[in-house]
Amino acid sequence: MLALLLLFLGLFRAGQEESSQEESSQEHQGEGFRIGAAGDEVFLSVNARSITGGFESNLTREQIQVFEDGVQQEIVNFYSQGVPVHVVLLIDISGSTRSTQGEIHQAALGFAKSLDSEDRVAIITFNDAPRLILDWTNDIEKVEVALGSIYAKGATVLNDALYVAFDDLLASVEGKSAVIALTDGIDTGSMVGSAEAMELAIRSESMVYVVSKLEEYWAGAMAARMNYQRRTGYVPKQLTDSFILEARRFLQRLARQTGGKVLDAQAFFSLSDVYRQVAEELKNQYYISYISSNILKDGKWRQVEVRARPAGVVVSTRPGYYAPLDPARSPGG
Numbered sequence: 001m002l003a004l005l006l007l008f009l010g011l012f013r014a015g016q017e018e019s020s021q022e023e024s025s026q027e028h029q030g031e032g033f034r035i036g037a038a039g040d041e042v043f044l045s046v047n048a049r050s051i052t053g054g055f056e057s058n059l060t061r062e063q064i065q066v067f068e069d070g071v072q073q074e075i076v077n078f079y080s081q082g083v084p085v086h087v088v089l090l091i092d093i094s095g096s097t098r099s100t101q102g103e104i105h106q107a108a109l110g111f112a113k114s115l116d117s118e119d120r121v122a123i124i125t126f127n128d129a130p131r132l133i134l135d136w137t138n139d140i141e142k143v144e145v146a147l148g149s150i151y152a153k154g155a156t157v158l159n160d161a162l163y164v165a166f167d168d169l170l171a172s173v174e175g176k177s178a179v180i181a182l183t184d185g186i187d188t189g190s191m192v193g194s195a196e197a198m199e200l201a202i203r204s205e206s207m208v209y210v211v212s213k214l215e216e217y218w219a220g221a222m223a224a225r226m227n228y229q230r231r232t233g234y235v236p237k238q239l240t241d242s243f244i245l246e247a248r249r250f251l252q253r254l255a256r257q258t259g260g261k262v263l264d265a266q267a268f269f270s271l272s273d274v275y276r277q278v279a280e281e282l283k284n285q286y287y288i289s290y291i292s293s294n295i296l297k298d299g300k301w302r303q304v305e306v307r308a309r310p311a312g313v314v315v316s317t318r319p320g321y322y323a324p325l326d327p328a329r330s331p332g333g
Contacts, residue, residue, distance in 0.1 A: 040291055040295075041289050042292055042304075042321060043175075043205065043287065044288050044289070044290075045178075045259060045286070045318075046064065046285060046287070046288060046315055047284075047315065047316045047317070048284075048314070048315045049313070049314050049315075050313060055280075056308075056313050057284055059286065059310070059313070061075055061288075062309075063308055063309045063310055064078075064288065064306060064308055064309075065307045065308075066305070066306055067305045068292055068303070068304055069294070069302055071293055071294075073291075074290060075289070075290050076290055077287075078286065078288050079288070083175070083285075084116070084175060085115075085119050085120075085176045085177060085178060085282055086120045086121075086170070086173045086176070086178075087111075087115070087119065087120070087177070087178050087179070087180060087282070088121075088122050088169060088179045088180070089121060089123045089180055089182075090126070090161055090179055090181040091108065091123065091124070092125075092127075092158070092184065092213075093125045093126065093150050093151070093154075094153070094155055094188075096152075096184065097213075098153070100271070101151075101152050104182060104271060105148065106272060107274065108147055108182075109140075109143060109144055109147055110276065111276070111279055112143040113140055114279040115279070116283075118138075119138060121136070121137065123143070123147070124169065125150055126157055126160065127156065130157060130160050130161035130164045132168075133146045133149060133150070134146035135169075156187055156189070158185065158187040158190065158197075159187050159193065159194055159196070160190040160191055162179075162181075163196070163197055163200060166197075166201055166204040166206065170204050170206055176287055177204070177205075177206040178206055178209060178260070178282060179207070179208045179209070179260075180209045180211060180275065180278055181209070181211065182211040182213070182265075183210065183211075183212070183213065184213040185217075185247035185248065186214070186217060186247050194250050197254075198254060198257065201254055202258060202318075202322070203322060204258075205258075205318070208258040209260045209261055209278045210261070210263065211265055211274050212251055212263065212265060213265050213266075214247060214264075216265065216266060217244070221239045221244060224239055257319060259316070261278075261281075263277065296323065297323060297324045297326035298323055298325065299322060299323055299325030301322055301323075302320050302321055302323055303320045304317065304320045305319075
């Protein structure tokens with residue numbers, strides 16, 4: 001499936017001039033810790049806030065509990081700060097975003113500048129096809145050049161872009177990762193279905209933050225719908241309430257199932273404020289891991305819950321993960 005997507009949707013890789021050290025770095029060394037997948041170890045990014053909404057950044061390992069399918073697990077690694085993160089900026093550049101490209105450029109660049117030296121960012125744009133315009137880097141000049149090359153036009157293939165992000169770009173990344181998707185959520189021509197995109201997102205274990213322009217799209221769709229009805233008596237599917245509501249449900253589930261959030265762009269003063277909030281949350285998360293007490297490699301869904309012992313602290317993470325599958329148990333095994 002990926003080969004077809006690369007062939008027909010014109011994906012191209014950029015940033016091949018990255019240094020060999022950066023290209024080969026799939027794990028980052030932090031201050032006294034090493035992040036990477038280790039066998040059956042389960043990694044969680046955990047948000048902790050007070051009841052007033054502020055970040056709780058001083059919790060200890062003993063103050064956080066992890067449960068899998070109702071059974072408490074032993075935390076084996078606990079990091080409260082300084083964890084390197086790989087972030088994919090997924091940017092909708094369909095024709096409907098043309099008037100806001102300057103603001104998008106400024107917001108995305110500001111986000112990249114807020115990252116730490118060990119963090120990495122990549123940029124995928126999408127309209128009629130997804131394109132990787134910048135591979136993993138921490139070079140701000142390269143980020144600025146890539147953003148300056150964007151020109152908005154065409155349709156929207158959100159699911160195809162998600163496929164490329166999760167199945168290609170993030171597939172070899174170990175440790176903490178996130179996708180920030182700026183989109184109205186209206187998919188008008190993907191080869192990949194929403195169910196497949198959702199499963200890839202969940203299995204990637206990356207958080208998805210949706211910077212949603214759906215409400216703005218909906219307002220415009222209402223006016224366009226009236227115009228279509230008056231002129232032709234026909235309303236395109238992508239302008240109907242049912243289609244837009246389905247897009248909203250998809251974005252909400254995408255964020256919820258990955259431990260991320262949907263942030264309505266209209267609720268903020270500027271897009272820069274939205275990206276700034278995501279950057280602050282990423283920096284203030286706890287990154288913890290445990291080895292599941294359930295040794296079965298059955299590929300089944302396992303529900304995860306985190307709790308904080310201090311009263312008044314609200315913690316959250318992704319709701320679960322798929323267990324590893326023993327090849328002997330797979331249909332072709």
